[in-house]
Amino acid sequence: MYNWDSFTNFITLLLVFLHAVIIVLVSFRVITKRRSASISLAWLSVIYTLPFAGVIVYVIFGELYLGKKRVQRAEAMLEPFTTRINQCAEPYNVKADNNVSSLVTPLRELIYGRFQMPAVTGNQLTLLTKPHCILEQITADIKSATQVVYMEFYIWSIGGKADNVALALIDAAKRGVDCRIMLDSVGSSQFFKSHWPKRFKQAGIHLIEVLPVGPMRIFFHRQDLRMHRKLITIDSHVGYTGSMNLVDPDVFKQNAGVGGWVDIMIRMQGPIIPITRALLEWDWEMETGDSLVDTTASKCKNSAIFTEQSQVQVIPSGPYFDDDNIHQVLVSAIYLAKKSLILTTPYFVPDEALQAALKTASARGVKVQIILPAKNDSRMVDYACKGFFDELLVCGVEIYQYQNGLLHTKSILVDNELCLVGTVNLDKRSFWLNFEVTLLIDQSPFIAELYQLQLSYIAHSHKVCLTQWRQRSRLQRFLESLFYLFNPLL
DSSP states (O other): OOOHHHHHHHHHHHHHHHHHHHHHHHHHHHHHTOOOHHHHHHHHHHHHHSTTHHHHHHHHHSSOOOOHHHHHHHHHHHHHHHHHHHHHHGGGBOOTTSSOOTTHHHHHHHHHHHHOOOEEEEEEEEEEOOHHHHHHHHHHHHHTOSSEEEEEESOBOOSTTHHHHHHHHHHHHHTTOEEEEEEETTTTHHHHHSSHHHHHHHHTOEEEEESOOOGGGGGTSOTTOEEOOOEEEETTTEEEEESOOBOOTTTTTTTSSSOSEEOOEEEEESTHHHHHHHHHHHHHHHHHSOOOHHHHHHHOOOOOOOTTOEEEEEEEEOTTSSSOHHHHHHHHHHHHOSSEEEEEOSOEEOOHHHHHHHHHHHHTTOEEEEEEESSOSOHHHHHHHHTTHHHHHHTTOEEEEEOSSEEOOOEEEETTTEEEEESOOEEHIIIIIEEEEEEEEESSHHHHHHHHHHHHHHHTEEEOOHHHHTTSOHHHHHHHHHHHHTGGGO
8 A cells, every 4th residue: 555654754855855965065156156255154044044945046146147158258359349449549548657646546557457448538528417407418419419329228217308318319210320229128127118119120229138037047147137337429429427327307216205316427528438339339249249340430430639638447347357346446446545535325235345445444534425315215225234334433434314315326536536436336236246337537627526516415415423323223223234144145
């Protein structure tokens, strides 16, 4: 007679044994990856506390896997890409004997050593801070385009003045302008479900869904890698980058309860444009396999040179680099500060190195000010962020909570002499998982304008007082401690 109980006991023991074997193998994998101890311990906690589910989560999100084809393309493209950029930049390269401060020189050398990206002079930079004005200026520049319009965004949210940009692109494509748009699959998911992709295709606009996600794609690349850049080049004349997605704040996430999104964009002109255009060409080829080098070279002329002489260096970052390059640049900038540091970011979840750099800077007399939104659209990140407040405040770091909306600007101003501005948040996702772009800006009127903008943020912020902060509720403290524990995974 068949003994059902014996069979079920056997299956149970088999599953327990297989689970134990899988956990041991995955644990061995986590340990041998030799990441920071905090990240490894966090993943081991997930694996051991969530039976089966923890292993599945690690397989999906635990390792940096961009996909075989993308990696092969990136490796093949890297040397020709950097060679071409340096050839384009040679006439405008910032030489070592120029009037360059000792503050910026180490950063320039680090960026060039890591990325082979040159610093160029002769640029004109315009700081744009009003969302409607930004969208109107982008629309106007697209209407003036005669050759190419390349755009790349994390989020394109339909509605409001963002639709005017789409209409301008359609008109440009119809008059023969080569229009190519790259949008992140997750960030722009609603856009891809709208009527706009069909209209773009009918007009001849090339639209690419970057890093697409789906159950079957789990086996081809890690699903939470994101294209987080905001980048535009139009002909050889003008480009844009900054923190603002292609959204109209009047209609974007109105039910999030955080107020309007507060952003900036930088309108760029000069020798920096061929470099930003080359970065867009890189992203297009890595995602599609199609090269735009010959196409663009035949269409675009040399960029104009401006007497403003702003010196700019592009810092691209993303999962195709093995090292934490952008993280090293940011930490180095903080250690180089002698007088002051002002940082603005919506998402502040620093690792040990960044946290130590900020505390050390404050301890040696640097005035460190961090401006964050009072309300955040991510509750988990908000709790994890506040878990760092106490020890930073003890070290003399000033923390401000911006009251007039979700402050989304990403900037670091060092000694009022140079700045790092772009798309990078001060969290691990931006450092290691997202494709980002940052500008190192020096010798520019832009720096004084950014400083005044940061002062206006502080004027509309609440300064966190250590004594009052320590009076928060026990529940608040518990949630901060809980998400602080898992901050390596956020």
